[in-house]
Amino acid sequence: MNLSLYQPGTSPVHRLRTVWKLAGLFAAGIAVLLTESPLLLAAGLAAVIACFTLARLPLGAVLRQALPLFAVLALFFAAHAIFTSPELGTVLVLRFATIIGCGLLLTLTTKVSDMMSVLEGALRPLAFFGINPAKISLVFALTIRFIPVLADTWMSVRAAQQARGLGGNPLAILVPVTVQTLRRADRIAEAIEARGVEL
Amino acid sequence: MTTRDLVLIALFAAITAVLGLFPALTLPLTGVPVTAQTLGVMLAGSLLGARRGGLSLVVFLILVALGLPLLAGGRGGAAVFAGVTAGFLFSWPIAAWLIGWLTEKNWEHYNLWRAVAINVLGGIVLVYAGGIAWMVAVAGIPLDKALYGSLPFIPGDALKVAVAATAAVALRRYQQHPLGHPA
Numbered sequence: 376m377n378l379s380l381y382q383p384g385t386s387p388v389h390r391l392r393t394v395w396k397l398a399g400l401f402a403a404g405i406a407v408l409l410t411e412s413p414l415l416l417a418a419g420l421a422a423v424i425a426c427f428t429l430a431r432l433p434l435g436a437v438l439r440q441a442l443p444l445f446a447v448l449a450l451f452f453a454a455h456a457i458f459t460s461p462e463l464g465t466v467l468v469l470r471f472a473t474i475i476g477c478g479l480l481l482t483l484t485t486k487v488s489d490m491m492s493v494l495e496g497a498l499r500p501l502a503f504f505g506i507n508p509a510k511i512s513l514v515f516a517l518t519i520r521f522i523p524v525l526a527d528t529w530m531s532v533r534a535a536q537q538a539r540g541l542g543g544n545p546l547a548i549l550v551p552v553t554v555q556t557l558r559r560a561d562r563i564a565e566a567i568e569a570r571g572v573e574l
Numbered sequence: 575m576t577t578r579d580l581v582l583i584a585l586f587a588a589i590t591a592v593l594g595l596f597p598a599l600t601l602p603l604t605g606v607p608v609t610a611q612t613l614g615v616m617l618a619g620s621l622l623g624a625r626r627g628g629l630s631l632v633v634f635l636i637l638v639a640l641g642l643p644l645l646a647g648g649r650g651g652a653a654v655f656a657g658v659t660a661g662f663l664f665s666w667p668i669a670a671w672l673i674g675w676l677t678e679k680n681w682e683h684y685n686l687w688r689a690v691a692i693n694v695l696g697g698i699v700l701v702y703a704g705g706i707a708w709m710v711a712v713a714g715i716p717l718d719k720a721l722y723g724s725l726p727f728i729p730g731d732a733l734k735v736a737v738a739a740t741a742a743v744a745l746r747r748y749q750q751h752p753l754g755h756p757a
Binding site: 378379380381400404439440443444447448451454455458459463467471474475476477478479481482483485487490491494510513514515517518519521522524525526529533545546549550552553554556557558559560561563564567568572 | 575576577578580581582583584585586587588589591592595596610613617621633634636637640641642643644647648649650651652653654655656657658659713714715716719723737740741744745748750751752
């Protein structure tokens with residue numbers, strides 16, 4: 376199971392530091408709200424597309440993420456063209472498309488681990504409020520670790536219930552999976568405490 | 575928060591992710607598969623209570639924003655939070671918190687009807703209010719059009735409420751229930 380959208384590469388976009396990419400996304404989010412000129416917004420969108428070319432991303436990976444988002448935007452434009460005005464629709468669609476493009480570019484060119492270390496850095500000041508950043512990091516690490524494990528549990532429970540003729544019943548899968556997850560949570564918590572991890 | 579609370583938060587975030595991998599429900603009559611992820615919202619609230627349930631969904635959304643493809647259909651990344659329908663996503667942690675809070679308040683006399691009412695309030699009313707408010711405020715879609723546009727999703731969500739409420743009531747008998755045992 377591939378649990379990341381990251382597309383490896385060596386382009387300038389890939390090599391840019393994650394903090395700067397995040398700052399760029401944030402700045403773009405504000406910039407598109409400052410103007411209502413379709414021309415300026417289209418220029419912004421063109422700049423984002425230029426960055427995509429610069430990043431040399433595989434087209435399939437881009438389209439897989441972009442198409443569902445842009446399908447919603449197309450519907451959205453149609454709604455505006457019919458109910459308000461095509462001009463307003465154009466401005467809003469350009470805004471959304473630019474920001475969605477920036478977000479997509481960030482996600483496709485940045486490793487989850489790099490994003491995670493930025494997040495951990497941002498969480499450090501929480502220690503002043505008595506919240507231990509190590510606890511938060513543990514929760515994220517546990518979640519990522521246990522997604523494939525729970526997916527396995529789900530599939531084996533589903534197979535077992537199909538063998539009993541209950542494959543089409545969501546409750547017959549959901550209840551056992553939840554019970555197993557609750558049991559597993561208790562065992563993991565005991566294991567963490569038994570190892571003397573201080574949190 | 576104890577170690578067990580932290581682990582529960584993490585594992586229910588993982589359950590929500592797994593629900594995005596497998597379409598758990600198919601709409602009767604139409605055969606349209608329904609993404610089951612709001613089922614994760616309802617489960618987290620109903621089983622973990624307000625604080626842990628809400629945090630579990632916060633963890634899930636942060637992982638999506640960091641670039642894990644955990645939303646139904648393998649979507650993820652910062653871009654999904656800029657879309658027209660992002661208001662629904664932002665409503666999830668609040669919905670899990672509300673479902674959890676109401677479940678805790680009603681825990682002594684919890685039954686199927688209360689479970690259904692609680693999950694309708696959090697999983698449908700609150701989520702749709704958040705999603706539609708976002709569409710109106712951020713995307714400029716007129717209110718009535720946003721309401722009509724959301725209607726086709728109601729049957730699937732009603733089905734999810736039925737499943738989540740039945741599961742929550744059945745799981746109340748579990749010995750080590752995170753909300754403890756009612757007297």
